[in-house]
Amino acid sequence: xxxxxxxxxxxxxxxxxxxxxxxxxxxxYDNKYAVQTQVYGPEARGGASMSAVIIDDEPxxxxxxxxxxxxxxxSQEGFEKYGVSVSGGAIMLVDSSLVHSRPSCRCIEIPATxxxxxxxxxxxxxxxxxxxxxxxATGVVSREAIEKAILDSVPRGTxxxxxxxxxxxxxxxxxxMHG
Amino acid sequence: MSYDEWFRDDRLPHIYCAGCGNGTVINCTLSAVDxxxxxxxxxxxxxxxxxxSRAPGYIVADSLHTTHGRAIAFATGIKMANPDLRVIVxxxxxDLAAIGGNHFIHACRRNIDLTVVCMNNMIYGMTGxxxxxxxxxxxxxxxxxxxxxxxxxxxCGLAAAAGANYVARYTxxxxxxxxxxxxxxxxxxxxxxxxxxxxxxxxxxxxxxFRQVMDQIEFFKSHALLVQKADRMREEGKKIPxxxxxxxxLARRNRPPLGVRK
Amino acid sequence: xxxxxACAEGALAAGCRFFGGYPITPSTEIAEHMxxxxxxxxxxxxxxxxxxxxxxxxxxxxxxxARAMTATSGPGFSLMMENLGFAVMTExxxxxxxxxxxxxxxxxxxxxxxxDMLQCRFxxxxxxxxxxxxxxxxxxxxxxxxxxFNLADRFRIPVFVMADEIIGHxxxxxxxxxxxxxDDRIPLQKGNLPFRAGDSLVPGFPAFGKGYGVHVTxxxxxxxxxxxxxxxSVHEDLVTRLVNKVESARNTxxxxxxxxxxxxxxxxxxxxxxxAVEQVLHDIRRDDxxxxxxxxxxxxxxxxxxxxxxxxxxIVPELNMGQIAREIERHTDRTVIPVPKLGGExxxxxxxxxxxxxxx
Numbered sequence: 001x002x003x004x005x006x007x008x009x010x011x012x013x014x015x016x017x018x019x020x021x022x023x024x025x026x027x028x029y030d031n032k033y034a035v036q037t038q039v040y041g042p043e044a045r046g047g048a049s050m051s052a053v054i055i056d057d058e059p060x061x062x063x064x065x066x067x068x069x070x071x072x073x074x075s076q077e078g079f080e081k082y083g084v085s086v087s088g089g090a091i092m093l094v095d096s097s098l099v100h101s102r103p104s105c106r107c108i109e110i111p112a113t114x115x116x117x118x119x120x121x122x123x124x125x126x127x128x129x130x131x132x133x134x135x136x137a138t139g140v141v142s143r144e145a146i147e148k149a150i151l152d153s154v155p156r157g158t159x160x161x162x163x164x165x166x167x168x169x170x171x172x173x174x175x176x177m178h179g
Numbered sequence: 180m181s182y183d184e185w186f187r188d189d190r191l192p193h194i195y196c197a198g199c200g201n202g203t204v205i206n207c208t209l210s211a212v213d214x215x216x217x218x219x220x221x222x223x224x225x226x227x228x229x230x231x232s233r234a235p236g237y238i239v240a241d242s243l244h245t246t247h248g249r250a251i252a253f254a255t256g257i258k259m260a261n262p263d264l265r266v267i268v269x270x271x272x273x274d275l276a277a278i279g280g281n282h283f284i285h286a287c288r289r290n291i292d293l294t295v296v297c298m299n300n301m302i303y304g305m306t307g308x309x310x311x312x313x314x315x316x317x318x319x320x321x322x323x324x325x326x327x328x329x330x331x332x333x334x335c336g337l338a339a340a341a342g343a344n345y346v347a348r349y350t351x352x353x354x355x356x357x358x359x360x361x362x363x364x365x366x367x368x369x370x371x372x373x374x375x376x377x378x379x380x381x382x383x384x385x386x387x388x389f390r391q392v393m394d395q396i397e398f399f400k401s402h403a404l405l406v407q408k409a410d411r412m413r414e415e416g417k418k419i420p421x422x423x424x425x426x427x428x429l430a431r432r433n434r435p436p437l438g439v440r441k
Numbered sequence: 442x443x444x445x446x447a448c449a450e451g452a453l454a455a456g457c458r459f460f461g462g463y464p465i466t467p468s469t470e471i472a473e474h475m476x477x478x479x480x481x482x483x484x485x486x487x488x489x490x491x492x493x494x495x496x497x498x499x500x501x502x503x504x505x506x507a508r509a510m511t512a513t514s515g516p517g518f519s520l521m522m523e524n525l526g527f528a529v530m531t532e533x534x535x536x537x538x539x540x541x542x543x544x545x546x547x548x549x550x551x552x553x554x555x556x557d558m559l560q561c562r563f564x565x566x567x568x569x570x571x572x573x574x575x576x577x578x579x580x581x582x583x584x585x586x587x588x589x590f591n592l593a594d595r596f597r598i599p600v601f602v603m604a605d606e607i608i609g610h611x612x613x614x615x616x617x618x619x620x621x622x623x624d625d626r627i628p629l630q631k632g633n634l635p636f637r638a639g640d641s642l643v644p645g646f647p648a649f650g651k652g653y654g655v656h657v658t659x660x661x662x663x664x665x666x667x668x669x670x671x672x673x674s675v676h677e678d679l680v681t682r683l684v685n686k687v688e689s690a691r692n693t694x695x696x697x698x699x700x701x702x703x704x705x706x707x708x709x710x711x712x713x714x715x716x717a718v719e720q721v722l723h724d725i726r727r728d729d730x731x732x733x734x735x736x737x738x739x740x741x742x743x744x745x746x747x748x749x750x751x752x753x754x755x756i757v758p759e760l761n762m763g764q765i766a767r768e769i770e771r772h773t774d775r776t777v778i779p780v781p782k783l784g785g786e787x788x789x790x791x792x793x794x795x796x797x798x799x800x801x
Contacts, residue, residue: 037611225501243657285490
């Protein structure tokens, strides 16, 4: 089954990396197929950044996301640019510390940046919290796979911090899911 | 061996006009190469476009006659891919300083181990005498029919400022000095630049009051000013006349080079 | 792995020893990866002052016998045109990767296009022929780049890997083959004239530093390599051979996928739009709709069109205004429908499916 995930936020949040990690988890550790793409402007930091990953049991033919099943939105501008056209059947995870709008579809609020700053002391791992939440909420890849893919992708010396962030994401999503 | 054993006999006669100064510079360069004991199998000549750039075609070694202005960039690829090769570039003032100016300064900056010999005739000779970046202010050419309004480039000053390890200027009159300068350039690791002012009787001399070949050579002789003397004059606060040609070694230093034979 | 990284890895696997270039979006990751890897494999990476110097250095390196490449995008590709003609005239093997972006001019640096397909074929002055490959996946970025070196050596020409921003920047699975076949340039036999070709029309290669004493010039030259720029017959013979050595081999150079050869309606695609066509065929499951996917675009092998004996219509989606559709029209009496697309995004499969319905 083809699952399309779109990530959006501002440049510097690790929006592209988040999609890369999910794709890597699917291909390398869940034995599925994936294609990851992105849209970026000339800015290295700031601006609305968008990345996407498509996961499928069969080879992915069309590589671009047309109608995302899952959204992960980490900035208000990202919501306005890439999140407003959401279809009714989709799921959206929003970083509720930065996004104040809410979509018409099912929405899972994760205060990722706030938690990253307050519990972990580093804003920079907000994207990993969102990844943990994504996996816990949707099961799009396995928990083992996302853990391995995160460890493959983060700078040496930050593994522990990132795994904490991932687990924080699991917890936050579980709290929302199970009330 | 002597320098004349480096010529491709089956390519003669050459295209140069009677009285052209390029032949002198080619002979001087080959004499220096010969003195170094370099073999034909390890030496590569590279050139761009123009009269000077036809030189490699008359030499029995591997040679690459490239596009206008780009010789140094091609030579950089050869030298970096195989630092065992000895790479010499023949170029002219238009080729080097107009269309190829950017490659020139960047090769100096990299200090890549090339020896670049520029035959500066102050004109586009092959194509009939258009103005070049070294055409002196006021000089006549087909594109400066009222006298060049622009200042000329100081090629050696450019090379020295951009970082070349060895920089020297002589003229076609200064044969012995020129051989020695090219030889020093060949010996110096890093980028070596030797500028040789040459007479172009057909397209420069004819329009600029050097009616006979010897007139321009006489001018080179009488207007050459050794760099040491020029420095002294500057120290003494004396003005160096605009038409004097400062000759000699203008830079010799030991910045880290690139692409040197291991 | 990302497409651009796969391209660099394919080049390294093929034994590329030299990269000279200038960074330009969206190709830069290729240069960056080569800068990282080449010094560790005994190769050389050099960032030149512009793309003109980049391709010049590549040609110079190739004359030492090294497999050499550069990578660029539209504006840099335009700057390379003169020296690419020099590579053609001097029969210098080299690989040029163009990660195409929207043009003309600076255009859309971060968006995909296929607007340089005619430029790679005709962009330098004079008559000539080259080979252009078009990868449609990360895997093909690896495979076709490696193959480009074989073709460059075999025909002694520049070979273009004409990818685009989508394929260059997307990430998907890459299976690295155990071995990459190498088909290296054949050295010139000592005693033979350096530019005299036999039946293959490709002369042996006299690398610098091996005692050949070869003179290589961009001027029209005779079989000795000596300038001979005013002889009509020498020029005609040389340029005819340069074109024919590629064109007469076009059916053996050709590489493609053929789906549903009995179809009446046939998509013809290359590069990224192929992925949209594949999605359409997957979704509609109709035997009467076929697909010809070109991995080699130039030289164009018109015999491939006759693989679809029942074809009535060819539909050609391209990320340009119909550059290859025009070439196809030249070779067939069937209806050719170009589906141009500008702006940087791929054709949407549903739009292509709608086009099929309108045809029915």
